[in-house]
Amino acid sequence: MTGAGAQVIDGKAMAADLRGQVAGHVARLQTEHGVTPGLAVVLVGEDPASAVYVRSKGRMTREVGMTGFEHRLPAETEEATLLRLIGQLNVDPNVHGILVQLPLPAHIDEALVIGAIAPDKDVDGFHVTNIGRLATGQAAMVPCTPLGCLMMLRRSLGDLSGREAVVIGRSNIVGKPMAQLLLREGCTVTVAHSRTRDLPQVARRAEILVAAAGRPGLVQAEWIRPGATVIDVGINRVTDAEGQQRLTGDVDFAAASQVAAAITPVPGGVGPMTIACLLANALAACCRAHGLPAPDGLTA
Numbered sequence: 001m002t003g004a005g006a007q008v009i010d011g012k013a014m015a016a017d018l019r020g021q022v023a024g025h026v027a028r029l030q031t032e033h034g035v036t037p038g039l040a041v042v043l044v045g046e047d048p049a050s051a052v053y054v055r056s057k058g059r060m061t062r063e064v065g066m067t068g069f070e071h072r073l074p075a076e077t078e079e080a081t082l083l084r085l086i087g088q089l090n091v092d093p094n095v096h097g098i099l100v101q102l103p104l105p106a107h108i109d110e111a112l113v114i115g116a117i118a119p120d121k122d123v124d125g126f127h128v129t130n131i132g133r134l135a136t137g138q139a140a141m142v143p144c145t146p147l148g149c150l151m152m153l154r155r156s157l158g159d160l161s162g163r164e165a166v167v168i169g170r171s172n173i174v175g176k177p178m179a180q181l182l183l184r185e186g187c188t189v190t191v192a193h194s195r196t197r198d199l200p201q202v203a204r205r206a207e208i209l210v211a212a213a214g215r216p217g218l219v220q221a222e223w224i225r226p227g228a229t230v231i232d233v234g235i236n237r238v239t240d241a242e243g244q245q246r247l248t249g250d251v252d253f254a255a256a257s258q259v260a261a262a263i264t265p266v267p268g269g270v271g272p273m274t275i276a277c278l279l280a281n282a283l284a285a286c287c288r289a290h291g292l293p294a295p296d297g298l299t300a
């Protein structure tokens, strides 16, 4: 470990900047067209981590001048009741974006629920229609977490074309759409997961390493190619030696910083960008719903 210390990519500051741009467009939509973007967030059950996250989304939605609609349903809510609510939100002209917080309680079929959201209001980009559009190079609503990662990569590296990228994780909400976006940017993409043989060796190929496994400290300094850009998506709640709860990513940040050229911290990295991208997606959905072009550069 001989590096001088990586540049820390400040997701918190980038997210504040993006939210500021969104707020400017929201104000203009209001004065020029009398339209206010509306974002509905649906939370089923009492998962404390989800509750914190839904609260901060609600606060930031209002801060950028959008209308936030929050629907908190008890954990035992029937699938049919949730589907009925989504049906109402789909036709509500004041709602331009719909997000159903995941995971859902086990008795509810997640794919069915996501499939019930109108694709043009699917600000998470989880509907198969949006996933298919992304995969085939059509204009799509892009999942917020990978979109935030892409923005940070572009900030750090500029053009990504020809880069060697490795994504650790193959979930529908992070790993797979991240791989699709990087492919679209012209990267050579490897997707690794729990069955990958010799993950350290695979990771060492990466000029761009995205860690989205949900395993605290998985990625060690020896896994990182000198000069790589490392994006840490992991949000892990751990108890430290003093018995304090804190958040940590999937990367051993201190050690990795000595090898990488640039790295995102946790907290203050991908998380805040995810929420800012959600608001950018809601703004874009509102513009399209009113036949207006979506602002340039705020989404993918």
Ligand SMILES: NC(=O)C1=CN([C@@H]2O[C@H](COP(=O)(O)OP(=O)(O)OC[C@H]3O[C@@H](n4cnc5c(N)ncnc54)[C@H](OP(=O)(O)O)[C@@H]3O)[C@@H](O)[C@H]2O)C=CC1
Binding pocket: 145, 168, 169, 170, 171, 172, 173, 174, 175, 192, 193, 194, 195, 196, 199, 212, 213, 214, 215, 218, 233, 234, 235, 236, 270, 271, 274
């Ligand atoms: N910052 C943000 O905004 C967000 C952060 N997150 C965080 O990102 C992380 C990933 O989330 P999500 O994709 O939903 O998680 P999932 O649990 O759905 O997926 C995890 C993926 O990582 C793979 N994996 C798990 N352990 C290992 C391992 N030891 N080695 C290699 N691969 C492994 C799994 O492989 P396999 O498929 O073989 O099981 C799976 O593909 C979590 O910490 C989550 O909290 C998630 C969403 C947003």
Ligand SMILES: Nc1nc(=O)c2c([nH]1)NC[C@@H]1CN(c3ccc(C(=O)N[C@@H](CCC(=O)O)C(=O)O)cc3)C=[N+]21
Binding pocket: 052, 053, 099, 100, 101, 102, 103, 124, 144, 145, 235, 247, 266, 267, 268, 269, 270, 271, 272, 274, 275
């Ligand atoms: N339909 C749906 N869409 C999602 O996008 C979605 C979801 N369900 N379920 C849960 C995951 C997780 N996720 C996070 C977003 C922001 C932070 C975030 O802002 N984190 C702060 C810290 C917050 C804290 O202190 O707890 C940070 O990293 O700095 C974290 C996690 C979105 N998810």
